[in-house]
Amino acid sequence: MDFNLDEETRSALEALRKWGREVVRPVGLEADRLSRPIPVDDPYFERCLLRGDGRTRWQPHADARSTRSRSVLTQLLLAEEFAYWDRGVMIANPGPGLPEASVIALGTEEQKERFLGPFVEPDRPRWACFAMTEPGAGSDAAAIQTRATKDGDGWILNGAKCFIGSASRSDWILVQATLDPSKGRAAQRAFFVEQGTEGLGPFKIEKKMGLKAYESSSFSLENVRVPASHLLGGETRRERSAGFKAAMSTFNAGRPVIAANAVGIGRAALDEAIRFAREQDLLGDPRVRDRIEAMTRKIRMARLVCLRAGQLADERRPNIVEASMSKALAAQVAQEAASQALELLGSTGGRGDHLIEKLYRDAKAMDIVEGTGQIQRMIIARQLVSLPR
Numbered sequence: 001m002d003f004n005l006d007e008e009t010r011s012a013l014e015a016l017r018k019w020g021r022e023v024v025r026p027v028g029l030e031a032d033r034l035s036r037p038i039p040v041d042d043p044y045f046e047r048c049l050l051r052g053d054g055r056t057r058w059q060p061h062a063d064a065r066s067t068r069s070r071s072v073l074t075q076l077l078l079a080e081e082f083a084y085w086d087r088g089v090m091i092a093n094p095g096p097g098l099p100e101a102s103v104i105a106l107g108t109e110e111q112k113e114r115f116l117g118p119f120v121e122p123d124r125p126r127w128a129c130f131a132m133t134e135p136g137a138g139s140d141a142a143a144i145q146t147r148a149t150k151d152g153d154g155w156i157l158n159g160a161k162c163f164i165g166s167a168s169r170s171d172w173i174l175v176q177a178t179l180d181p182s183k184g185r186a187a188q189r190a191f192f193v194e195q196g197t198e199g200l201g202p203f204k205i206e207k208k209m210g211l212k213a214y215e216s217s218s219f220s221l222e223n224v225r226v227p228a229s230h231l232l233g234g235e236t237r238r239e240r241s242a243g244f245k246a247a248m249s250t251f252n253a254g255r256p257v258i259a260a261n262a263v264g265i266g267r268a269a270l271d272e273a274i275r276f277a278r279e280q281d282l283l284g285d286p287r288v289r290d291r292i293e294a295m296t297r298k299i300r301m302a303r304l305v306c307l308r309a310g311q312l313a314d315e316r317r318p319n320i321v322e323a324s325m326s327k328a329l330a331a332q333v334a335q336e337a338a339s340q341a342l343e344l345l346g347s348t349g350g351r352g353d354h355l356i357e358k359l360y361r362d363a364k365a366m367d368i369v370e371g372t373g374q375i376q377r378m379i380i381a382r383q384l385v386s387l388p389r
């Protein structure tokens, strides 16, 4: 594997490092200490826009396949670096977020224009989000109960969603719903629901143990009416299965990013451990050195698997095993690194106002979001023995 970085990636990483140190880390710590998401009107978001963040990769009037996208490998390196400074702030950043990939891959030209268009040169911080999880359907995404019923030339949506990132501040929400809950995945479709649509909400911001800088909300959909044009991919036969495929393509693209985030959190924990050991003159102790060696080795191992998943994606080769392996491994490594660092810091780390205890809480979520570690391990095992899905 050749991971030589080009000049553009190097300077993007350097700029992100500076932004992370000076802005992201303090903003994330403040949100954590105040135990609330960064407010919508926080000047931080305007600064993001000035930096060029919050924009879509989609390019209007370009060939359908062309986006102003970086390589997956570069995206992973940037995701690692951002999470090193604060993973919660990274997710809080404005932009079309999780559903963007699905809309680019499966949306009609009108849908891209309408829903991604405002993110090309955003006039203000704008968000979008993807709503899959329900109170009774997390890992088993095929079990969702939010119902879509045809009504004349439109659709009526009824159901409830939970733990949806940035939902209350999103311009639109891509809602996963089913035409018939007894038919599992085949009956699922994704619908654009614009903020302010009658019957959408109220939004309740969830309490979280970590990653507090971004909002996770639950909300209900009560007789929410959307036009036919809001069905992702339209209603043509070729695109019938768009709904579930959209969800899954989002997740497959997302797993190595979560892995990269976890590697970033692990690195931050490792650096805290080394800083503390140096300050306390503990680096001469072989037990401390042994701990630092183990943390470093595992973090680097997780990074390699993650970059391998990214490299395969860049080469358009199947990466399902590597994507799941990277997430299962990196989330575990990050939790272990944060736990080891916390132990090393002793009472200093356990005080409740030290970065390390925040990293410890943040790391746990990396094992839960976008498919738990357990689910990743099941996917890997199934793929390895070629069981049907």
Ligand SMILES: Cc1cc2nc3c(=O)[nH]c(=O)nc-3n(C[C@H](O)[C@H](O)[C@H](O)COP(=O)(O)OP(=O)(O)OC[C@H]3O[C@@H](n4cnc5c(N)ncnc54)[C@H](O)[C@@H]3O)c2cc1C
Pocket: 129, 130, 131, 132, 133, 137, 138, 139, 140, 162, 163, 164, 165, 208, 211, 216, 365, 368, 369, 370, 371, 372, 373, 374, 375
């Ligand atoms: C911080 C945070 C942000 C999130 N953001 C979003 C978001 O933006 N959009 C969104 O749609 N969702 C979001 N989620 C939801 C997340 O995707 C779900 O929490 C996740 O899919 C797990 O579902 P669950 O919580 O219902 O747990 P469950 O599915 O109930 O799982 C509970 C436990 O059982 C295990 N388990 C489940 N099924 C099996 C099985 N078949 N075999 C063996 N073990 C099994 C799981 O591994 C887990 O350990 C977010 C969650 C968190 C914590």
